[in-house]
Amino acid sequence: MQKFRSDFLREEYFYLKHDSGLSIYIYPKKNYKSYHAVISTKYGSVNQKFKLNSEIIETPAGIAHFLEHKLFECQDRDAFEMFSKTGASANACTSWNKTEYYFSCSENFKESLKILLDFVQEPYFTESGVNKERGIIEQEIKMYSDSPGCQSNINLLNSLYWNHPVKEDIAGSVESISRINAGLLNKCYESFYNLSNMTLCLVGDFNPDDMLEFVDKNIKKPHKNNKVESIFPDEPEEVKSHFVSEKMEVVNSYFDLGFKHKVSGRNITCREFIISDIILRIIMMKSGKIYNDLLDKHLITTNSFDYELFDGPYYKSSIFSGESENPEKVAEIIKNGIMQYRNNGVNTEEFSRAKKCYYSDTISLFDRVSSIAETIISMDFSGYKIFEFIDMVSNIGINEINEQITKDFNENNWALSVISKNK
Amino acid sequence: MNKISSVDICEGVSFSHINSKKFKNFGISFVFFSPIEDKLASNLSVLISVLSDSCEKFQNFKDLNKQLEEMYGAYLDYCISKIGNYHVVDLSILATDDRFTINNEKNISKVVDLICELIFNPLVSNNSFNEQIVSRRKKEIIELIDAQISNKRTWSLIKCKQNMFKNEKCGISKYGSKSEVLNITGESLFKVYKSMLESSRVKIMMVSSSDCSDIVTKLKKNFASIRKNLSFDFEPNKFVIPNEAKNISEKMKVQQCKFVMGFRTPFIKPQKTHAMSLFSAIFGGIPTSKLFMSVREKMNLCYYCSSRFDSATGAMYVESGIEESNFEKAKSEILNQLTKIQNGEITDEEINDAKNYLIQRANSISDSMGRFQDWFICQYPFGQSETPEEYAKEISEISKKNIIDCSSKIYLDTIYVLKKEG
Numbered sequence: 001m002q003k004f005r006s007d008f009l010r011e012e013y014f015y016l017k018h019d020s021g022l023s024i025y026i027y028p029k030k031n032y033k034s035y036h037a038v039i040s041t042k043y044g045s046v047n048q049k050f051k052l053n054s055e056i057i058e059t060p061a062g063i064a065h066f067l068e069h070k071l072f073e074c075q076d077r078d079a080f081e082m083f084s085k086t087g088a089s090a091n092a093c094t095s096w097n098k099t100e101y102y103f104s105c106s107e108n109f110k111e112s113l114k115i116l117l118d119f120v121q122e123p124y125f126t127e128s129g130v131n132k133e134r135g136i137i138e139q140e141i142k143m144y145s146d147s148p149g150c151q152s153n154i155n156l157l158n159s160l161y162w163n164h165p166v167k168e169d170i171a172g173s174v175e176s177i178s179r180i181n182a183g184l185l186n187k188c189y190e191s192f193y194n195l196s197n198m199t200l201c202l203v204g205d206f207n208p209d210d211m212l213e214f215v216d217k218n219i220k221k222p223h224k225n226n227k228v229e230s231i232f233p234d235e236p237e238e239v240k241s242h243f244v245s246e247k248m249e250v251v252n253s254y255f256d257l258g259f260k261h262k263v264s265g266r267n268i269t270c271r272e273f274i275i276s277d278i279i280l281r282i283i284m285m286k287s288g289k290i291y292n293d294l295l296d297k298h299l300i301t302t303n304s305f306d307y308e309l310f311d312g313p314y315y316k317s318s319i320f321s322g323e324s325e326n327p328e329k330v331a332e333i334i335k336n337g338i339m340q341y342r343n344n345g346v347n348t349e350e351f352s353r354a355k356k357c358y359y360s361d362t363i364s365l366f367d368r369v370s371s372i373a374e375t376i377i378s379m380d381f382s383g384y385k386i387f388e389f390i391d392m393v394s395n396i397g398i399n400e401i402n403e404q405i406t407k408d409f410n411e412n413n414w415a416l417s418v419i420s421k422n423k
Numbered sequence: 424m425n426k427i428s429s430v431d432i433c434e435g436v437s438f439s440h441i442n443s444k445k446f447k448n449f450g451i452s453f454v455f456f457s458p459i460e461d462k463l464a465s466n467l468s469v470l471i472s473v474l475s476d477s478c479e480k481f482q483n484f485k486d487l488n489k490q491l492e493e494m495y496g497a498y499l500d501y502c503i504s505k506i507g508n509y510h511v512v513d514l515s516i517l518a519t520d521d522r523f524t525i526n527n528e529k530n531i532s533k534v535v536d537l538i539c540e541l542i543f544n545p546l547v548s549n550n551s552f553n554e555q556i557v558s559r560r561k562k563e564i565i566e567l568i569d570a571q572i573s574n575k576r577t578w579s580l581i582k583c584k585q586n587m588f589k590n591e592k593c594g595i596s597k598y599g600s601k602s603e604v605l606n607i608t609g610e611s612l613f614k615v616y617k618s619m620l621e622s623s624r625v626k627i628m629m630v631s632s633s634d635c636s637d638i639v640t641k642l643k644k645n646f647a648s649i650r651k652n653l654s655f656d657f658e659p660n661k662f663v664i665p666n667e668a669k670n671i672s673e674k675m676k677v678q679q680c681k682f683v684m685g686f687r688t689p690f691i692k693p694q695k696t697h698a699m700s701l702f703s704a705i706f707g708g709i710p711t712s713k714l715f716m717s718v719r720e721k722m723n724l725c726y727y728c729s730s731r732f733d734s735a736t737g738a739m740y741v742e743s744g745i746e747e748s749n750f751e752k753a754k755s756e757i758l759n760q761l762t763k764i765q766n767g768e769i770t771d772e773e774i775n776d777a778k779n780y781l782i783q784r785a786n787s788i789s790d791s792m793g794r795f796q797d798w799f800i801c802q803y804p805f806g807q808s809e810t811p812e813e814y815a816k817e818i819s820e821i822s823k824k825n826i827i828d829c830s831s832k833i834y835l836d837t838i839y840v841l842k843k844e845g
Contacts, residue, residue, distance in 0.1 A: 367445075368791060
């Protein structure tokens, strides 16, 4: 096991690439009563088309999410039922680029970990089980269709991207999931739930050697050499459309303003990730010009505005979202403000404050066992390690920020999605 | 176990400090409790928002936030809620603990000074808050009121509660009404501010690695000059058996029908409510609950079907989202599961699973600064301060008979259904 330590944070963890191919992170957290375990595969809603050995397979939208639902079903009983015996709170989540299975507990950690490792390694897909789940997922899809925030985000991605599967809803549609069957789920499982495509992270007050030994005993599958390669379509640099709108039962309009960024490889580097995050903080700083302009003009409120860097395999964008009476005006102010940064550069004081905020948000991650595990997994999938962030942020210079703004933002790479009130 | 020490600052104002080196951040919250009254909800909501905007020292939002960013992005937040018959508003800051600042800066004392400035020295002239700021913050609260309809699941719960507690204090919306918000002026708000500091009950909670004697001195000094005698005692919610269940429905352009069933129970704080909490967990609170296993897993009618119990009002709510044509089927299955428990159809395994779940969640509370603070804040109106360990012990001792007894005292009061239009 390789040990990583940050003297400044007073934290350490261990990493091992197991013989099975599984990446294992073991993170002791002294004096914590909670434990958290996550096992994740690099398989999300964007991995719809792939090459398995030499066969090209195309799957319906929503299949990764469907598989996540069905993996909880074991031959003799449901994994949730087994977790209920150990008292752990378990769940799973499918996103665009990964599927995670996790649990938290304060007792019986090993027993729960065994359940997690067992059900992820032992799929049990039957046609009757698939049919039964379809009704439940249909209701989940409908639940999200009634959420203006989710709908606005999906519509935005559909406007930013022409071909990339990131534009599709993670859960798919009622139509697409009707094409899913047990055979297809098995094929996807064999392709993406290969342990070399997966990462396990354990956080809690335990002995790391003891944990590793326990995990080692519970890895059943011999490492299969399935060669899987996801296929992504060519994606133009331009956005598909600048504006999309839909009507729903809301009072104020919901909006998502997105900027589509050019990507040069599968994932952005750790450094680019930090730089892009700091840029968003500068643009939308609460003490900054754009934010205060929007507040003073009563276009947003402090409760209803957010932003995020949205990145994954062959996609990267910056998204500003919220509620407003006039989303078009909000978009105009943000776009003009960004162009001013692009033309005049970033002010050193703002840059220094944004770095401080970035630093404090990053160290906050170490206060919760769940956020440590989630961050480690996300970083592992992008090819970097958790302490690199803290070390790297201090030596990022203002020139890199200005260069990245020029690369990432221009007058045309934006799209605005609006959900407005039913008349 | 983290060490908790509590000091009375003056009558009705208590300070609790959780001394812990576990976290890289520290947190401080000022929580104000006032008995529910008409119009007070809207005033307190706007007030707490105004207090988070600026103060005498940092006279506008921009300058205040520049200062917060300098303090390692100290996160200032306000929160508006209700606990039983009480309005609860709080102002809190979460920031980097002194042990983790880059150049050993003393962040804690600076942040504490700042939150005291916001609370004790707001931007006021001629006994009035700044009208421009008040106007902006009124808009913010109106937006929060308007936004409730956007989340249809939350909306359904709000509507069920409103109809259930129509003529009772706890039925008043936590934000108040739009028309009340619109009537607020800088001057009227200043009166509410004075009265909140003078006579509401106040809990100040802090979690940090540092000694807090300076903070106690500072708080005593600040409250000494403004505090008046408390004019109220905490009054628990009253239990009444509903005559007949009310059926309320509304139509909207939605994809999915949502419904909430509101039940009344006599288990209301400060009485013991743990057996009822355990009942709710078994009934619909955990992933292997009776409702999850029957309505979702067996009948495949929904994605969610769950129950939640509010010990401050004694109400239990069951929520689900379904095809409208399945409503009667889902409703009768929910009532059927309740009858089954009333008839004693509950296994030791189900009881142990739910106990295990609740106990483990309680055990992990001290690992989260926010959850740890909330744990004590929720009990404060009832004069209780049970630790998570004490709660876990009580839960472990509840018998099957206790649970069945609870199930026989659950009365359906209101069913709210949000239906598809057209």
